[in-house]
Amino acid sequence: MSGTVADIPAASFPPARSTRAATRFLRHRLAVAGVVVVVLLIAACAIGPMLSPYGPLTIDLRRRFQAPLAGPHWLGSDQLGRDLLVRLLMAGRISLTVGFVAMGISTAVGVLVGLLAGFYRGWIGTALMRLVDAVLCFPSIFLLLTLAALVSPSLATITLIIALTAWMEVARVVQGQVIALRERDFAVAAEAIGASDGYIMLRELLPNIMAPIIVAATLNVARAILAESYISYLGYGIQPPTASWGNMLNNAQEYLESAPWLALLPGAVITLAVTSFNFIGDGLRDALDPRGDRSA
Amino acid sequence: MTRFVLHRIGQSLLLLLLVSMIGFALLHLAPGGPLAQFALTPGMSQEAMQRIAHQMGLDQPLPAQYWQWLRRLLVGDWGRSYRDSQPVLWVIGSHLGATLELMASSTLLAMILGTGVGVLGAIRRYSLADYAAMVGAMVALSIPTFWFGLVMIYVFSVRLAWLPAGNIATAGDGSLLDYARHLIQPCVVLALVTVATWSRYMRASMLEVINQDYVRTARAKGLRQLQVLVHHSLRNALLPMITVAGVQLPILLSGALVTETVFTWPGMGRLFLDSLGYRDYPVVMGLLIFSAILVLAGNLIADLLYVVADPRIRLT
Numbered sequence: 001m002s003g004t005v006a007d008i009p010a011a012s013f014p015p016a017r018s019t020r021a022a023t024r025f026l027r028h029r030l031a032v033a034g035v036v037v038v039v040l041l042i043a044a045c046a047i048g049p050m051l052s053p054y055g056p057l058t059i060d061l062r063r064r065f066q067a068p069l070a071g072p073h074w075l076g077s078d079q080l081g082r083d084l085l086v087r088l089l090m091a092g093r094i095s096l097t098v099g100f101v102a103m104g105i106s107t108a109v110g111v112l113v114g115l116l117a118g119f120y121r122g123w124i125g126t127a128l129m130r131l132v133d134a135v136l137c138f139p140s141i142f143l144l145l146t147l148a149a150l151v152s153p154s155l156a157t158i159t160l161i162i163a164l165t166a167w168m169e170v171a172r173v174v175q176g177q178v179i180a181l182r183e184r185d186f187a188v189a190a191e192a193i194g195a196s197d198g199y200i201m202l203r204e205l206l207p208n209i210m211a212p213i214i215v216a217a218t219l220n221v222a223r224a225i226l227a228e229s230y231i232s233y234l235g236y237g238i239q240p241p242t243a244s245w246g247n248m249l250n251n252a253q254e255y256l257e258s259a260p261w262l263a264l265l266p267g268a269v270i271t272l273a274v275t276s277f278n279f280i281g282d283g284l285r286d287a288l289d290p291r292g293d294r295s296a
Numbered sequence: 297m298t299r300f301v302l303h304r305i306g307q308s309l310l311l312l313l314l315v316s317m318i319g320f321a322l323l324h325l326a327p328g329g330p331l332a333q334f335a336l337t338p339g340m341s342q343e344a345m346q347r348i349a350h351q352m353g354l355d356q357p358l359p360a361q362y363w364q365w366l367r368r369l370l371v372g373d374w375g376r377s378y379r380d381s382q383p384v385l386w387v388i389g390s391h392l393g394a395t396l397e398l399m400a401s402s403t404l405l406a407m408i409l410g411t412g413v414g415v416l417g418a419i420r421r422y423s424l425a426d427y428a429a430m431v432g433a434m435v436a437l438s439i440p441t442f443w444f445g446l447v448m449i450y451v452f453s454v455r456l457a458w459l460p461a462g463n464i465a466t467a468g469d470g471s472l473l474d475y476a477r478h479l480i481q482p483c484v485v486l487a488l489v490t491v492a493t494w495s496r497y498m499r500a501s502m503l504e505v506i507n508q509d510y511v512r513t514a515r516a517k518g519l520r521q522l523q524v525l526v527h528h529s530l531r532n533a534l535l536p537m538i539t540v541a542g543v544q545l546p547i548l549l550s551g552a553l554v555t556e557t558v559f560t561w562p563g564m565g566r567l568f569l570d571s572l573g574y575r576d577y578p579v580v581m582g583l584l585i586f587s588a589i590l591v592l593a594g595n596l597i598a599d600l601l602y603v604v605a606d607p608r609i610r611l612t
Contacts (some may be wrong), residue, residue, distance in 0.1 A: 030431065134314035137588040141550035142568060146584055149572050150325050222438065229440045230554060234569060246440075253446060253558070257454050264450070267443030274438035282434065 024287040031283020034276035041273055045092035054083035056090040057241055065259045076261045084261070088269055091243035095228055096273070098159050098244070102224035105163035107170050107217045114174025115201045119182060129175060132168045140165050141230055148236035158237050162227045170216045177209040211288035215281055222277035229270050245270045301600060308596045312589065316369060319585040320362050323577070369585070375578040379571070384582035388564065394464060395552055395563030402483045403541070403548065406490035411537075413491070414498025415530065418506060429495060436492035441551050445485045445558035452481060462560040482559040486551050490544060497540045502533040535606050542598025546591045 026032060049056065054073070060081035068076040068084070075085040117128035135143075143165050151157045181187055182205060190204045225245070231237035232246025240247055245266050252263035356364075368374070374384035413433075417426040453461035459481055460466065466474050505511060506529055514524045553565030560566065564583060571579035 030434075130310065130314060134311050134318060136546070137311065137315050137591045138318070138584065139546040139549035139553070139587050139591065141553050142584050142587050145553075145568070145572055146322060146580060149575075149580070150322070226438075226440060230442065233440070233442050234554075234557065236572070249440075249443060249446070253449075256446065256450050260450050260454070263443070263446045267440060267446065270443065271435070271439045274440075275435050278434055278438050 021287045025283050028279075028283035028286055030279040031286075034279035034283070037272060037276040038280070041092060041269075041276075042096060045089045045096060048089040049086050052083065052086045052089075054086045056082065056087050056243060058082060065255075067259075068261050068265075075265060076259070078262055079255065079259070084265060087243045087248065088245075088266060091245045091248055091266070092269070092273075094155065094238055094242060095225055095245040095270075098155070098162065098228045098238075099221045099225040099273075099277075102159050102162040102166065102227075103217055103220040105160065106166040106220055106224070107213065109163065110167035110170025110216070111174050111206070111213060113167065113171040115178055115206065117171065118175040118178025119197065119201055119205075121179065125175070128171075132171050135165075136168050140227070144227060144231050145234065145236055148231050153237060153239050155238065155242075158228065158231070162224050162231075166220055166223055166227070170213065170220070173212050173216050174209060177212060178205055181205055181208055215285045215288065218277060218281035218284055222274045222281065225270065225274050225277070245273075297603070300603065304596060304599055308592055311592055315588045315592065316366055316585065317362070319581055319588070320365055322584070323365075323581050324358075374582045377571075377579045378576045379574050379579070384578050387567070387579055388582055388586055391562065391564045391567040393563075394561060395556070395565065398479070398482055398486060398555070398561060398563060399548055399552055401479060402486040403490060405483060406487040406494055407537075407541075409487070410491045410494025411498050411530075411534070413495035415502050415525070415533075417495065417499040418502035418533075419525070421503065426499075429499075433492035433496050436488050439488065441485060441489065441554045442558050444488055445481070445555060448481050448485055449558070462558075464562055482555045482561050485558070486548070486555045489547060489551055493544060493547075494537070494540065497537060498533065501536050502529060505529045505533040508532075535602065538598050538602045538605060542595045545594040546587075549587050549590065 060077070062081065063071065063073065063077050064079055064081045066073050066077040066081075068074065070076070073083045073085065075083075075088065077083055078087070113128055113132070117125040117132075119125075144161060147161045147164070148158065151161070178201075182200075187200060187204055190200050195204070228237055228244060229246035229249070232244050233249045235247075235250060238244035238247050240250070248266040249263060252266070255262050372385055374388075376383055377387050380387075413429050417429050420426055449461045452459045460478050461481075462478075464475070464478055466478075511524060511528050514528045515521075519528075549565075552563065553568060555561065556563045556565035557569055564587070568580065568583045570576075571583070
């Protein structure tokens with residue numbers, strides 16, 4: 001599904017510009033590598049577990065703590081003799097799903113808040129943006145963990161919590177763009193011919209700010225995967241026996257001496273996935289917004 | 297200038313109010329609300345619960361409750377811990393030192409490293425080292441902090457056995473060296489993200505300054521490269537970093553929580569997780585609001601410092 005990431009903006013640009021954007025993206029080698037890695041990861045997580053003789057919960061106490069490449073389990077086995085590779089792939093399904101769904105929700109909320117705050121600049125806009133500032137005052141992990149402790153942990157609630165702590169930056173980006181664009185001729189013209197507020201926001205302004213939204217959304221996938229790994233590692237996220245990349249590391253610290261691969265491999269996969277999404281986001285920023293802010 | 301300071305302080309107070317409202321809302325979302333601790337007491341009758349609820353003012357409308365809660369918050373009465381009945385502020389205070397030591401040392405490390413890497417990247421733009429630093433920074437931003445901590449422990453504590461795997465000091469050994477040995481790993485782990493961010497901003501800031509007229513003038517006067525670099529470029533390029541340091545504060549606090557957990561460092565972050573495990577909501581909420589206030593104050597100070605440090609900014 002991510003193989004088409006580079007093509008998404010095509011819909012919002014005339015062909016010539018989108019071709020140029022695609023060319024620029026393809027020149028960003030690390031971003032292309034990121035797309036390849038993400039596609040491979042998704043394919044492996046989707047298909048891999050079906051090809052393996054082991055199930056993610058198949059316990060085999062005779063083969064506990066098998067080291068990687070030292071027996072039938074390719075990437076080794078854990079304290080219950082479960083196959084680490086299959087568990088990594090099954091966990092990938094969960095973690096990537098959380099990442100994409102949380103991105104979708106947080107982007108939608110962020111865009112909505114940003115549009116409203118930028119369009120209605122009076123007290124509504126001020127109140128919304130102050131709310132954004134206030135939520136950003138809370139260090140994200142503190143907020144995530146508090147919320148996670150208050151609800152019963154499930155895939156849906158964890159995803160929602162992660163989304164609810166990640167919409168603020170999108171809102172800021174969108175608000176800034178809307179303020180800049182709504183005084184431009186095309187928006188003023190739409191207003192003059194009597195278009196409704198909703199029409200101007202969704203049909204005139206939104207298509208023109210898709211580029212920064214797509215970039216922010218891509219980076220949000222990376223952040224959501226990281227956030228899931230943090231709260232699951234700390235025991236408040238996805239609960240066992242369902243495996244996620246984060247909760248696989250949950251008690252890996254105990255076995256750091258005897259079975260280090262249990263800690264090293266899941267973390268390496270998280271890093272790989274998150275790095276890929278970050279590079280894709282970086283490449284998209286260069287491709288979609290060549291004169292944009294590249295300071296960080 | 298005075299107007300800006302007053303305006304900025306007023307803005308922070310308004311934010312503080314919003315932050316407290318969010319905190320209050322979360323407090324009431326907690327299972328059982330503020331009454332949770334009494335519900336667990338055996339032999340507690342329904343009438344007794346209602347009496348306590350009345351005494352605590354929980355039968356009053358929410359705005360009135362909020363107002364009372366806020367007043368207590370402002371005079372430093374943050375409630376008591378369920379666990380040991382100590383005042384929440386005192387509990388937080390007793391863990392603050394360890395966290396601040398960790399944050400300060402890792403920020404210092406990150407600033408030195410980050411400034412070096414950023415400046416190097418700017419003056420040797422698009423060189424191999426610059427590319428390596430940029431890719432490295434991106435990877436550093438993508439590594440889960442706790443996993444980096446585990447890898448460090450695996451390499452330096454398990455494999456090489458050079459450094460202790462956790463805690464702030466060896467019991468019975470009060471020496472500074474012992475403390476330093478315990479500090480190294482958490483400090484480096486916490487610094488990772490900050491180094492990455494700092495070097496990226498530093499590079500951008502330096503690039504902006506290097507192309508300014510006065511830098512060219514300084515070169516044209518025949519000053520030595522190093523002198524131009526340090527006295528003309530670096531000094532000015534460091535100015536926007538004051539803001540970056542302020543903005544980084546929430547990320548640093550989040551990182552501290554995770555790092556302290558991995559290395560059993562007895563700071564605020566560990567306290568937060570322990571309290572969460574015990575469902576000690578007064579301490580959890582106290583820490584949540586305290587950290588937000590810390591961030592608010594940090595941003596305010598950074599903004600004010602920036603105006604003081606940069607005389608070119610004339611505010612009306």
